[in-house]
Amino acid sequence: MLIAHITDFHIVPEPALCYGHSDTRAGLRRAVAALMAIRPRPDLVVASGDLVDEPSPEAYATLRGLLAPLDIPLVLIPGNHDDRALLAATFPEHTYLPPGGDLANFALDFDAVRLIGFDAVVAGKEYADPAPAALDWLAATLAAQPGRPTMMVMHHPPLRTGLAFMDAIQPPWPSRFTEILEANRQVKLIACGHVHRAIEGVLGGARVSSGGSTGHQFAFATDLDQAPQLSDEPAIIRLHLWHEGAVTSFTTPVGRDFTVRPFAGIDAAAWRQISAALRAGQRRPAGAVAEAEGDA
Numbered sequence: 001m002l003i004a005h006i007t008d009f010h011i012v013p014e015p016a017l018c019y020g021h022s023d024t025r026a027g028l029r030r031a032v033a034a035l036m037a038i039r040p041r042p043d044l045v046v047a048s049g050d051l052v053d054e055p056s057p058e059a060y061a062t063l064r065g066l067l068a069p070l071d072i073p074l075v076l077i078p079g080n081h082d083d084r085a086l087l088a089a090t091f092p093e094h095t096y097l098p099p100g101g102d103l104a105n106f107a108l109d110f111d112a113v114r115l116i117g118f119d120a121v122v123a124g125k126e127y128a129d130p131a132p133a134a135l136d137w138l139a140a141t142l143a144a145q146p147g148r149p150t151m152m153v154m155h156h157p158p159l160r161t162g163l164a165f166m167d168a169i170q171p172p173w174p175s176r177f178t179e180i181l182e183a184n185r186q187v188k189l190i191a192c193g194h195v196h197r198a199i200e201g202v203l204g205g206a207r208v209s210s211g212g213s214t215g216h217q218f219a220f221a222t223d224l225d226q227a228p229q230l231s232d233e234p235a236i237i238r239l240h241l242w243h244e245g246a247v248t249s250f251t252t253p254v255g256r257d258f259t260v261r262p263f264a265g266i267d268a269a270a271w272r273q274i275s276a277a278l279r280a281g282q283r284r285p286a287g288a289v290a291e292a293e294g295d296a
């Protein structure tokens with residue numbers, strides 16, 4: 001199962017630009033087009049919050065319109081810029097989102113992986129702080145299926161990121177959250193956003209993987225004396241490939257021109273022969289990559 005992860009769209013209604021300069025609608029359009037061009041097609045797209053920049057019915061209607069061309073199943077969770085009730089009202093077919101503004105905590109079972117949305121956002125605040133009841137829910141939900149490979153989706157990365165100004169506004173994560181992850185090693189991956197950069201970490205048995213924003217990035221900065229800066233580094237799509245209980249992840253840029261060409265003179269016809277030999281168990285079929293171009 002291939003799960004694509006995008007995040008932090010920060011959509012604003014026409015004709016405004018986010019923060020006066022960031023065309024976040026164009027960013028999401030590019031991301032949607034890139035998602036639909038990926039082969040093999042992702043089986044699922046997850047979006048980890050800050051779907052709009054300032055919640056309003058107009059902003060969410062704009063978001064819905066921008067996502068309409070995406071013909072891949074989609075899972076949404078709110079971030080600190082979102083309004084849970086407006087989000088759920090805008091996407092009523094997303095029945096895993098509770099109406100009325102309750103926390104968006106849910107579990108969705110797929111064949112290859114169990115997907116858990118965990119909502120630690122504190123309404124009206126920039127930081128995350130999971131409520132004791134939410135931690136109870138998480139512990140019980142994970143304990144119910146300890147043998148199933150599990151992916152969590154959250155808005156905030158649940159660890160110290162090293163991005164100093166982000167860490168400075170985030171209270172320490174409750175030790176109980178860490179204990180729950182330590183006790184549930186079936187959680188292999190936590191996909192998140194918020195930091196507008198690609199960051200990797202480890203918590204319990206899980207790799208924590210944040211995506212960059214589809215709109216604008218925070219410039220790399222580990223020193224709190226360094227003022228936060230926005231950067232137009234390319235947006236990325238994370239691709240999480242689940243196979244036999246394990247996950248490997250790929251990252252591909254969005255919206256920048258790049259060339260894809262045959263490798264080492266191997267065209268489609270030659271590759272049909274080589275791949276047939278590889279499927280038959282040959283490790284170095286005649287005419288294969290290593291022969292043609294030397295070991296890569």
Ligand SMILES: [Fe+2]
Binds near residue numbers: 049213
């Ligand atoms: Fe964000």
